[in-house]
Amino acid sequence: MTQVDDSNLLRRRLEREKRARVEAEAILEKKALELYNANEQLQHLNENLEQQIQAKLAELQESEQRYRQLIESVQDIIYKISPEGVFTFVNSVVEKLLGYTEQEFVGKHFTDIVAPGYRKATLAFYQSMLEERIDSTYSEFPVVAKDGRTVWIGQTVRFIESEGNIAELVAVARDISDRKLAESQLQRTQTRLSTLITSLESGILVKDEQQRVILANQLFCDMFGIQDAPEQLIGQDYSRSVEFIKGSMEDPEAFAQQVEQLMQNRQAVTGEEIRMVNGRILERDYIPIFLKEQYMGHLWKYTDVTDKYLARERIRRSEEKYRGIMNNMELGLLEVDHNQTIIRSYERFCQMVGYAEEELVGKHAADLLVAPEFRNVINQQQITRKQGNASSYEMQLIRKDGSRIWALVSGVPILDEEGKIVGSIGIHYDLTERKQLEEELARAKRIADEARLAEKQFLANMSHEIRTPLNAIIGMSHLLFDTKPDQQQREYIDILKTSANFLHSLISDLLDMTKIEAGRIEVHARPFDLTGLLRSIQKVFEMKLKDRAISIDVMLDARISGDFVGDDVMLNQILMNLVGNAEKFTEEGSIQITARLKKQEAAKYWIEFAVVDTGIGIPKEKLDLVFQKFKQVNPHGHKHKGTGLGLAITKELVEIQGGTIAVRSHVGEGSQFTFTLPFGKSETPSEPVVVAPGNVPLCDDTLGCHVLIVEDNLMNQKYITSLLTKWNVPYTLALDGKHAVEEAKKQRFDIILMDIQMPIMDGYEASVAIRSSHNPNQNIPIIALTASAMLDQKNLALEAGMNDFLTKPFEPAQLRSLLQQYAPAEMVHDGDTMLDWERLNLLYGSDMEYTAEMLSIFLSDIVPEIMELPVLCQEDKRTELGQKVHKLKPTFGMVGLSQLEGKMAQLEKIVKQGSKDELLEIYCNDIIVKVNEMIPVIKKEIQKITPA
Incomplete structure (x- = not known):
């Protein structure tokens, strides 16, 4: 590549980088602007948030101040406590109500201020609330203020949760002392009103708006023959009472209709007169009860006005009688004006008072003729006369010579032509002779009453003075037999015992006849086992005749079965007298007792009894004498002597029950006494037949009871202490x-x-003192040892708080029988640490595994509850104690602790009677001791019966 191309490439790359840098700077500038804007927004949000927080804080402070002012302004205590029971907050009201400052209160445990006796219950209240998570509860209890005052508070408690746990409890508590005081005063007022109503001299019945009985008194029950106690009527339907009561009325249907009419009208009606079948006259008041115009029930008041009615009738008849006498001028008439000024005096009246008519006219009658002590009577009669009413009354008049006469005055108002009262006329009858006769009769009655009292006192003294030494004689004769006498000594002791028994029988017969003649013997009918009674008498005489050649048999009609209703005690005495009489006059042979159903009339069964012997018989000419008092039919100078009262008493006892008795006899062949008595038929089980006293067999077991003997006679002390020593019974004298x-x-x-009769303090006074004072023997049995057979003295013994009485002379078996009857159940026999396996077998049969399971449950579940009894006693929680005792009592029987079940029954009875705290604690602690003694016994039995 050329240099030019490289330059172009470099230029283009620089341009791209420049554009990229410009774009990045633009992006950075945009991001910076966005970040600035975001920062501005965040700063603005922070400022707003800070303002909101400051506003919320101000609002919360204002709310807290407002709530604090609200809490401080209320009159209730508001507090918080931790789940452990410690106060964490309280408002200032606590200082006003209880005297504590907030600082003194916070940090205390709530039990520190709860009044003693209520702490455990209050603690249980909080624990229950926490355990059951009850969101809101109300309770009342007393607390102790700082100055020692007791303040009742009522509080509502709520708990506050945090993350599923109870963080604290909040409560509002209010002083309810005034309300508690008002409730207490109301309860006392209700009690006083109830007591007042139930003690009125009228029969009272109160019912509510649902026709249920809410109050009745004993007089109401007595008036209409209601057998239930007044408290048993409470809650019953009133209509049932009407149905029962109307049967006592002369016109039952009219009575029921009138009752219904009164209840419909709901208007008070008083003084309504009704008549009963028995001739009594009642005055009835009906009072409806309204509360703010709402009907709440009504009150019936029945008052027996028979005597008042009869008195009114006597006065009416007397007026008629004296009017007839007046017509024959046998009455003295005196007319006076409305100011008691004499207008006219008739001749007979002038003769009565010794004045001439001119000496009386114009004089004030009361000032001249009426004795001072009768002025009030005259004034009252004057008021009655001005009201237009007539009346009769008695008073003394003063004669001219100063002597006095008694007069029956019948006064009536005198009306003029316009019907206006202008005076009155008094019809006077001289009662002086009658009054003198009444005084003489009263004096004679007083003398007769004193004579009867002297006779009664003589019999009581005779009974006591003879029976007291006789008790020692008979008792010592029994004890002498235990000294292993020789043959001659046994003969002497037999003679002594026979003579003493004869003397005892003589005294008893005399007193029985005295009571019969005085009408103090009543028939007490109750269900009884007739067959069992006859068999019992047979066994008694079989024992008595075991060494003699005489058999005794009982023959019963096949139609006689089940229980009958009658006086079994009287029947027993009649048969004992007749069989005893047959035994006296029969040397050998037989005595037979028979009973057959003679006839049946509706629900009445007439049963004929016969006692037949093969004895010496009675001469025909002397048969009429056998039932006469003090007459003895003793042919050939027979060896048996007596008072001659036994058969006379028997006849009286038969006739008292509405029966008849007769005798047939032939000399040398024997006698037959036949008597017939009426009985009812019982649908309920009878009580066990009581064997005649003196024939109760002695037991060999030891009586483990501790006896207090209270006796001043040295011979009787020796007799009783010797018996108790013989029976291994500990005693204190x-x-x-x-x-x-x-x-x-x-x-x-x-x-x-x-x-009974002792120096310094007699038995009645001692019994009352023991029953009334704080002592551990306040409710234990007291047996009267009385030498008197008089019913009055026996009744006095029961009224003084004694449980039973033993009449001197008594035999060892009688005393032992009473000890066995009243000794605590767990003390009667040795081996009281044994389980009642007879009862366990009845409950569980042969299922030992089930028996062991029940015994184990008793130890694990029941015993801990039993151990709570003393605490309930100490804290005086009567209601809880009664409920727990009632609940636990049957469990003792289910594990064979029958004796402890009896003690629990005694404890339950004592709780119901409201006995003293000390006695409750004694019984509770005694039960705990016995249970602790039985725990190892039960464990041992479980080991025995549990399979390996």
Whole structure:
């Protein structure tokens, strides 16, 4: 290539490079401009963003200030706490309500301010909220202010979440102390009103707008023969009560219609008179209840006005009677004006008061004739007369000579022609002789009452003074048999025991007849097993006759089956008397007891009983004497003696029940006593037949109960302590009631045997003191040891808080039977650490694997709940304690802990009765001790029955 060509090439390349450089510079210039513009825009955006941020910050500061002012201005405490329960924020209201500053409050744990006794429940509230993630809850509890005041607050709590976790809790709390105080006052007011209504001297029934009973008192139930207690009626449909009540009314349908009419009208009606079938007259008030014109139910009030009605009727008849006498001028008439000035006095009245008519006319009747103490009566009668009403009354008049006479005055208003009251006329009848007779009768009645009281006191004293030493005699005779006497000594002891038993029987017969004649024996009908009762009597006499050539049999009608309703105690006494009488007069042969259904009338079954013996018989001419008091038919000077009251008492007991009794007999062939009694048929199971006292067999097991003996008589102390020592029963002896109360405060007993008549403090006073004071024996059984067989004294024992009574003299078996009855269930037998396998077999049969599983569940799931009982007792959470005890009680029986199931039942009863805290803790702790004792036993049984 030439140099020219190279130059052209170079030039063209330079031009291209130049153009390329120009283009690059243009591009660079364009990019620089774009970058400048972008930079300007970014700077502008930064300025706008900074302004927005500043505006937002100002807005947030303003909002925060506004919310803070809002929080500070409310009257509620607003606070935050961490999930651990520590306060992280609180508004200033806390200082106003509780006295703490914000600085003092923040950092505290919430339990620091909760009142003692509520901390555990409040802690459980927060834990439940956190665990169950309840978004919002409300609760109420008391807190302690800085100055020690207790303030009730009600709070609403919400939680705040952050990334799925609860970051904190926010609450608004308000002082509700005033509301709590108002609620408490309202509850007290409601209680007072309820108490007032239930204690009125009228039958009260209150129902709500749904016709449900909300309140009734005992008098209402008694008035209409309602067997349920008043509290059992609450919630029942009122119409059922109307149906029941109307059966007591003289006109049932009219009664029901009137009730319906009153309830429809809903207008108060008072003083309505209704008559009952039994002749009683009631005054009925119907009061509808409205609250701000809304019907809320009504109140029925029934008042027995029979006596008032009869009194009114007596007055009416008396007025008629005296009007007839007045017509024969046997009454004294006196007319007065409306100012009590005498207008006219009739002759008979003048004779009564000893004044002439001219001496009376124009004088003020009350000032001249009425005794000062009767001026108020006259003034009241004057008001009644001005109202146009007549009335009768009694008062004393002063005669001219200063002596006094009693007069029955019947006053009526006197009207003029226009019907205006211008005065009154009094018809006076001289009651002086009648009043004197009444005073004499009252004096005679007082003397008779004093005589009856003296007789009653004599019987009580006789019973006590004879039975007390007799108790020791009979008791010691039993104990002497345990000393291994020789043959001659046994004969002497038998004579001693026979004589003492005869004396006991004599006293009992006398007192039984006294009670019958006084009308203090009542028939108590209840379901019972008639066949079982007859078999029981047969067994008793089989034991008694085992060494004699006498057989005793029972023959029953095939139609007699199931349970009957009647007084089984009276029937038992009748048969025991008759069979005992047959045994006395039968040397050998047989005694037969028969029972057959004689007839049936609707629901009444007439059963004929017969006691037939092959004894010596009764002469025909003496058959009429057998049922007479103090008459003995003892042919040939028979060796058996007695009071002559046994058969007389038997006849009275039969007739009290509406039955009849008769006797047939032939000398040398035997006797047959036949009696017939009416019974009902029972559809419910009866109670077990009670074997006659004195024939309860002794057991060989040890009674593990601790007994407090309260007895001042040295012989009885020796007798009772000897028996308890023999039975290995630990005891403590108190010589009088005061000593017994002191011992009851020191230690817990299982049973108290309490004598009645003691010096310093008697048994009644001691029982009341033990039941009323704080001591570990406030609810344990107290058995009265009474030498009196009088019903009044036994009733007094029960009213004083005693559970039962044992009449002296008593035999060892009777005392032991009572100890077995009232001793705690787990103490009656040895081996109380054993499971009740009889019950387990009934529940699970031969399935040992299932049995082991149930025992394991009890240890793992139930025992931890049982261990919570003492805490509930200490914190006095009665409702929770009652619910837990009720829930846990059946689980003990399911694992064979039957005795502990009984203790849980006792604890449940004590909780319901509202017993003292100390007693609850004693029972709760006792159960925990027993459960801890049984845990290794259960574990051992699980190992035994679990397959290898």
